[in-house]
Amino acid sequence: MKLRTKVLVVGGGPAGATAARFLAEGGVDVILLERDSSFVKPCGGGVPSSAFDEFSIPKSVVKKEVKSIKIVSPMGERLDIEFKGVYLAIVERGEFDNALREMAEKSGARLIEGEFVRFIDDKPYKVEANVGEVKAEIVSEYVIAADGVNSRVRTALSIKPTCTLFTISERIKGVKTGVCEFWFGSSHAPCFYSWVFPKSDGISAGTGGSEPKEIRTLLEKFKERSGITSDGVVKIYRIPVWKGDLFNKGKILFVGDCAGQVMPLSHEGIYYAMKSGEYAARAIIEEKADNYKRVWKARFQKRFALMDKLRDYFLKDDISAERLVALHRRPEVQEASMRLWLRKDSSKEGLLSYMRLFGKFLS
Numbered sequence: 001m002k003l004r005t006k007v008l009v010v011g012g013g014p015a016g017a018t019a020a021r022f023l024a025e026g027g028v029d030v031i032l033l034e035r036d037s038s039f040v041k042p043c044g045g046g047v048p049s050s051a052f053d054e055f056s057i058p059k060s061v062v063k064k065e066v067k068s069i070k071i072v073s074p075m076g077e078r079l080d081i082e083f084k085g086v087y088l089a090i091v092e093r094g095e096f097d098n099a100l101r102e103m104a105e106k107s108g109a110r111l112i113e114g115e116f117v118r119f120i121d122d123k124p125y126k127v128e129a130n131v132g133e134v135k136a137e138i139v140s141e142y143v144i145a146a147d148g149v150n151s152r153v154r155t156a157l158s159i160k161p162t163c164t165l166f167t168i169s170e171r172i173k174g175v176k177t178g179v180c181e182f183w184f185g186s187s188h189a190p191c192f193y194s195w196v197f198p199k200s201d202g203i204s205a206g207t208g209g210s211e212p213k214e215i216r217t218l219l220e221k222f223k224e225r226s227g228i229t230s231d232g233v234v235k236i237y238r239i240p241v242w243k244g245d246l247f248n249k250g251k252i253l254f255v256g257d258c259a260g261q262v263m264p265l266s267h268e269g270i271y272y273a274m275k276s277g278e279y280a281a282r283a284i285i286e287e288k289a290d291n292y293k294r295v296w297k298a299r300f301q302k303r304f305a306l307m308d309k310l311r312d313y314f315l316k317d318d319i320s321a322e323r324l325v326a327l328h329r330r331p332e333v334q335e336a337s338m339r340l341w342l343r344k345d346s347s348k349e350g351l352l353s354y355m356r357l358f359g360k361f362l363s
């Protein structure tokens with residue numbers, strides 16, 4: 001099978017599906033290659049409500065509207081924070097990703113279920129893909145690499161793998177909660193946090209760390225601490241550590257987890273994956289691949305760099321994590337955090353208010 005297109009998008013998660021949709025809406029011929037349309041990415045599925053309006057995503061995929069969170073410090077101090085006028089939407093990733101791919105298809109993208117294998121040529125790009133039992137060759141002027149944290153496109157180009165941490169999450173049916181919980185403590189989440197998120201049929205509980213061998217023990221310790229006694233299906237998956245060093249190599253553009261674009265400290269990635277897909281698509285529509293890096297940096301560089309430093313400071317030990325939770329008792333800290341997290345405030349003032357509150361911890 002031989003196919004030709006202007007842009008080949010590899011990976012149909014939030015980053016790739018959004019890129020394909022913006023390209024198709026811009027009148028660009030695009031193929032969206034997704035290895036497995038039934039893949040369900042291990043994920044809390046928390047998406048700020050503001051993203052649904054920003055990307056015109058149908059709210060029918062929202063399973064729960066979370067309007068408050070609970071934060072627990074290493075010493076057991078509990079803090080409840082109510083959201084005002086916004087909520088964290090909980091989605092099921094299989095359904096959410098399908099909805100994004102459908103939007104791309106409706107806009108004119110050609111969705112193909114198939115797997116990127118390797119580059120055969122680079123002038124123009126010629127890609128080998130497995131489409132079912134059939135070997136396909138796809139020729140394209142641009143490639144968008146959106147194939148996630150374990151990107152095969154990166155490997156094919158000999159670009160070193162994304163720096164990662166490890167997560168473990170357990171899907172437990174029948175347990176109910178309406179809030180998202182974030183638990184800090186080095187005994188179960190060294191340099192990370194543990195979480196309990198509501199799901200459509202129960203909860204997802206999980207934790208993270210840097211050592212894959214220790215990750216199951218960390219989850220057991222977290223379950224013990226938080227009093228979760230039921231068992232469910234466990235999944236281990238990598239999550240990128242942001243470095244901000246990969247945008248494009250010629251006419252190959254890297255987006256989402258493939259480019260490591262997960263917000264340090266909060267580990268939020270869905271919104272940023274969609275934004276990078278949008279920015280990469282716009283750069284291609286303008287026929288200026290370098291614009292992607294420029295626009296992304298103008299919007300997000302300072303935020304990511306700040307959160308990176310805050311992560312290093314607040315998650316280095318339990319005393320610092322205790323301080324992070326204590327700080328969030330202050331209404332102005334809560335307001336500044338909600339502005340950046342849930343409202344995706346892109347104004348300079350939003351970032352400055354955050355820096356005013358947290359800057360003293362960075363010197």
Ligand SMILES: Cc1cc2nc3c(=O)[nH]c(=O)nc-3n(C[C@H](O)[C@H](O)[C@H](O)COP(=O)(O)OP(=O)(O)OC[C@H]3O[C@@H](n4cnc5c(N)ncnc54)[C@H](O)[C@@H]3O)c2cc1C
Nearest residue numbers: 011013014015035043044045046116147148256257269270
């Ligand atoms: C446990 C956990 C919890 C998380 N919770 C949240 C959360 O609550 N909120 C949040 O915002 N973020 C969360 N994240 C981060 C979020 O899941 C990611 O940042 C997001 O999925 C990135 O989207 P993406 O499109 O870049 O990559 P992915 O979602 O990984 O999509 C990549 C796609 O590429 C496809 N693919 C892979 N290889 C190939 C190939 N060779 N050929 C073709 N296709 C291929 C895959 O099938 C997949 O569909 C969490 C992450 C983890 C691990």
